[in-house]
Amino acid sequence: MSVEINTGCAYRDRLIAEWLRMDKNPKTIKELKTLLEQRKYDDISVLLGKRLAFGTAGLRGKMGTGNAQLNDLVIIQTSQGLLKHLVKNREELLKRGGLVVGYDGRHNSKRWAELTASIFVQAGYKVYLFEDVMPTPFVSFAVKQYKCACGVMVTASHNPKEDNGYKVYSDRAVQINEPEDGHIQNAILENLEPWDGSWDTDVLEKSPLLKRPLCDIQCRYLNYIDNAISEESKVLNKKVNLLFTYTPVHGVGYRYVKDICDKINIRLQIVEEQRDPHPDFPTVKYPNPEEGKPVFELAMKTADAHDSKLIMATDPDADRFAMAEKQPCSCWKIFTGNHLGALFAWWMFHSFKQSKNASTIPMDKVYMVYSTVSSMICKSMAKVEGFNTVDVLTGYKWIGSKALELEEKGNKVIFAFEEAIGYLVTTEILDKDGVSACAQMVTCASYVYSQGKTMDQMLAEIFDKYGLHITNNSYYICKDADVIERIFERLRNFRGQNTYPESVLNGKYKIKNIRDLTTGYDDNQQDKKAILPVSPSSQMITFYFENGTVCTLRTSGTEPKIKYYVELCASPDNKDAGAIKSTLDEMVKGICEEFLEPAKNKIAHQSEVK
Structure with missing residues (x-):
């Protein structure tokens, strides 16, 4: 043409x-x-x-022509820039340890992994290129195991089938963060012209620099997760003999979840229609377990047919974990990310107290980490149990980095999470990981059921002890960046220049403090300067109300969304769940109407499963 x-x-x-x-x-x-x-x-x-830039999960966007989408040329340019950055900053480590490259089951993922690998191989550096699809956390784990200079995972995680992504891990086995992402971006812009041979992937099979690590990493990874489960728990798993229904949602998780469940004596019933990787995700509109019932529908049918009371799901690259439980009314409860965060936090603390480490590690050295938009249940637990918590910005580039930083200072991080069903249950893998999360949660379920309780009842006990935490999280679709800008600028100039809202519903619910991580303002601090990192390129404002409610409004780093996260944390002596929920619902309605109303014709509200 x-x-x-x-x-x-x-x-x-x-x-x-x-x-x-x-x-x-x-x-x-x-x-x-x-x-x-x-x-x-x-x-x-x-x-x-426009050119794709690194966000909360690396480069991510639609596949297609141009600099603003993902395609062969953009992948080549990105890999060339990454190589130049590594040569400039970590050349000796790159020479010794090389690079890890993995990919999921999406369209183009394997090809783009091979293009990335070929550029490094042709430059004379060793590359561990996985020979088949695998979970995203394998890359983080492999970087640490092999002491590599860097890791790359080609994945768009739970995004729609039209998307793909390019996630980068540093030599510390965590996702790259500021300012390194900016340095890499600059190196990409300086290396846009494809080098001789950059399009040639045939060189890979002939090169002695190419290593195939899947079998080795799979063995090490599964053994590590297996060893993290006590022998007593494995015996209990077998004795309780629960049957779990599992769906990988057309992703890469089946082989690895099945292997670890076999090791720890857990029975699985697979959702056969969703067992194998498929780039078009034919049975779901969106391959994201956070979407709730539409994604769980086939799993529910499978579970009902086999009298299975618990469903587990991992997303397409198996770094996220979700769960549902059959209720006495025969309906299914899909736990939110925050509900699972509460269950995991309780279980990981319970397991820590039962471990040998408990007698050697003082409680003031024990930490949990959570993102700023996640439930504060960990903080509530810490007040009672005596351990520490730290909140960080959204995304595992922040969570993983903080967990590593704490451990390098001699602390023990026993759990980290974000409400978007992402869980870290071992710092041997400094990323959210659906497979290791699965191993811990099925073991937790065996223990809970052995006590004659359900997971929902256990959650109620947790809230009874530490205080009821009710959340209302959802989002608006907005594809117009100017509209998003106007919404947030209005909040920053609500009653005149440089003023924020003071309340909602005509003063009924007063705002006590405000943290704006776009501008760096935080009146929780004496100097009114935010402690957490500030990002002028993304929108994020948190409102702290006098009644204990916390509301965060932020833009998504990977999708055209304005997200809101509202949580009311009640004290343990307040048992009136109905009144607490009524208050929260009223506040959310007021927040949406008063803070987002001026753009109501430009944004579309989407309901999330509660």
Whole structure:
């Protein structure tokens, strides 16, 4: 398809000519030429004029032509920039340890992993390229095991089938963070021209620098998780003999979840229709267990048919974990990420107290970590039990880094979580991990059921002891960045310049403090400066109400969403759940109407499963 490049804009014409000269993929070349033929010049300007940047989970976006999407050329440019950055900053480690590269079951994932590997191999560096799809946490684990300079995982986790991503781990086995992500971004911009051989993946099989680590890492990883479960718990697992229904939601989790469950004496019933990786996720609209019933529907049918009372799910790259339980009314309860956070926190603390470490590690050295938008149940537990908690920004680039930092100072991190069903149950894997989370939660369930309780009843006991924590989290879809900007700027200038809201519902619920991690303002602090890192490129404001409610409004780092997270933490002596929930619902309604109402015609509310 030949086409004349004359769009009436010299800058755009230069970008088009440059792309067509550098791109060698027939599909993405055809996409651009078709847009040219259709005279969709505004679309072309967006696709070529903007470039994907590192967010809370690396690069992530739709697959297709242009700098603003993911494709062969963008992957090559990203890998070239990453290589130059590593040579400049960690060359000796790169020479000794090389690079780890993995991929999930999405369209293009394997090819982009191979393109990345080939660039490093041709530059003379060792690459551990996984020979098959595997869970994202394997990359973090392998970087630590092999002492590599870096790790790359090609995945879009739970995003829709049209998306993919490029996640980078540092030599510390945690996702890259500021300022390194910015340095890599600059190196990418300095290395946009594909090098000789960058498109050639045939060199991989001939190179002695290519290593295939899957069997070794799988063995080490599963053995480590296995050893983290006590022999007493394995005996109890077998004795209680619960049957768990499991779905990997067309992702990579089946092989690994089954293997660890076999090791620790757990019976599984697989959702066969969703067992194997499939890039189109044919049985679900969105392959995200957070979506609730639509994702769990087949698992519920399978569980009902086999008289299984517990369902487990991992997302497509098996770094997230979800669970549902059959209730006495025969309906299913899908636990929220915060509910599971409470159950995990209780279980990991219970397990720690039963372990040999409990007698050697003082309680003031024990920590749990959670994200700022997650339930504060860990903090409530810590007040009673005597351990410590730390809250960090959203995303495991912050959670993993903080866990590592604490342990390097001689502390013991026994648990970390974010409400988006992401759990860290061992610092041997400095990332959220659905497989190790699964091993701990099924063992927890065996223990709870052996006590004659259900998981829902156990959750109620946790809240009874530490105080009821009720959350109301949801989001609005907004694809217009200018509208999002106006919403948050209005909140910062609510009653005039540099003023925030003082209350909702005409003063009924007063705001005590405000933290704005976009601007760095935090009146919780004496100098009114935020302690947590500030990010001017993302929107995030937290309101602390006098009645103990905390509300955070933020933009998503991976999707066109305005998210809200509202939690009311009651004291242990307040047992009136109905009144607490009524208050929370009233406050959420007021917050949405008063803080987001001016943009009501520009945003679309989406309900989340509670």
